[in-house]
Amino acid sequence: MSALPGSAEGTAVTGLDSSPVEPAPLDLPPLTEQTRLEAREIIARYPVARSALLPMLHLVQSVQGYVSPEGVAFCAEELRLTKAEVGAVATFYTMYKRRPTGRHLVSVCTNTLCSVLGGQRIMDALSSDLGVHHDETTADGSITLEHAECLAACDYAPVVTVDYEFYDQQDVESARELVAALRRGEKPAPTRGAPLTDFKGISRQLAGFSQYEDPYEMAAAIDHPGDYSPTLIGLRLAEERGESAPAMPRSSAPAPDADEPAATVAPTGRTGETPGREAADARVAAADNPAERAGAAGAHPDAPEPAGRRLPDGREGTDTPAGTEPGTSGQGPGKA
Secondary structure, eight states: OOSOTTSHHHHHHHSOOOSOOOOOOTTOOOOOHHHHHHHHHHHTTSSSGGGGHHHHHHHHHHHHSSOOHHHHHHHHHHHTOOHHHHHHHHTTOTTSOSSOOOSEEEEEEOSHHHHHTTHHHHHHHHHHHHTOOTTEEOTTSSEEEEEESOOSOGGGOSOEEETTEEEOSOOHHHHHHHHHHHHTTOOOOOSBSSOOOOHHHHHHHHTTOOSOSSHHHHHHHHTOOOOOHHHHHHHHHHHHHTOOOOOOOOOOOOOTTTTSOHHHHSOOSOSSSOHHHHHHHHHHHHOSSHHHHHHHHHTSTTSOOOTTSBOTTSOBGGGSOTTOSTTOTTTSOOOO
16 A cells, blocks of 8 residues: 555555544533543443443544544543553544544545446545545534445445435535535435434434434434335335245254264263363364364364463453553553
8 A cells, every 4th residue: 555654545545544633622622520421321331341432432522523632531531441442442443533523524435336436526526625635624614524435335326424324326416515505504314314413413322322302303313214215126126027036945943963073962971081072072073174173173172272362360361451461560540
C-alpha cells in the first residue's frame, strides 16, 4: 500500500486509523455526572464489566461527537482498564471517530458493485462540492464525509448512508440534493429504516438509549415504512412464475455420536486409558487430512498448553485485571 500510515488514504484502504486523537476543542461538551450514571447503567447490563466498552464509546460520542482523550480516560476509569486498552478498541473500529464529527456523517459506499454503478463518482462530486476529503468535516460543521468500504446493501447500489440510515440507488444529482438538504437543516426521509436523526443521536441509540420518551413514537420509528422491493424481487418473480425450491429430503434424526469415529462411541476400556483419552486418540486416528489431524491433536487432553495462554500461577491471562500481570507493575489501576 502506498498510502502513508495515519493518512486519510491509509484509513480508507485498511479500515484502520492510526492517526492520533485530536486535542479537545474549547467548546467540547463535558462528560457530566449524568453521563457517568448512564455509563454505569450500561455496565450493569453485562456480567463482565469490560464488555460494556463498545456501547460506552458510543455514549461518549453521543455527548462529544467523537472519542475524545477525555472520553478514553472516562471509559478507562469506569471499567478499570488502562487508557491503552480503551484506545486499542477505539482505534480498531471505524464507527469510533478520532476527531470531532459534523452534525451529520455522510458515508458513500465505494466498494465493487457500488463503485461500478457510480459510487466513486458520487464520492468525488460530494468531495468537490463540500471542499473536503475522506474523514474530513466542512467548515460550518454540518457534514463529515467518508467513503465506506461496504454498507452491506449491494441490491440497492449505489448506496449512501447518513448517520447509518440508508439512502438507496443514488446518483450524483440525488446525492447532491440530499447533502444540500442536510446543510439547510432538513432531514430527508431515508429510503428504508427509521427517521433520520443526527450523528450524536444515532450514537446514543447505539449506546442502547432511546431518543423517544413516548413508546408509541419509538414503535413508529422502528416500524417506519420503506422500499424493500430490490431485496424481495426474487420472491416476487418466483411467485409470478409459479416457481418454488425443491422440497428438502426428509431423513431420520441421526443417532447421538453418529459423526464420531466408531471407537469413540463406546470406549472399549481395554487400552488402560480414560474414556475421554481413548475417544481423543480415536479422533486423531480417524482424521482424513492433516488439518483435521492437527485440530484433533490440539484438542487432545494430552496436548501441551499453547505458550502464553496461562500465567505462571495457572490463571487465564484474559481474566487477569489490567495492571496485575507479571512485569506490568504500575501500568494499571491502583489496587483497592
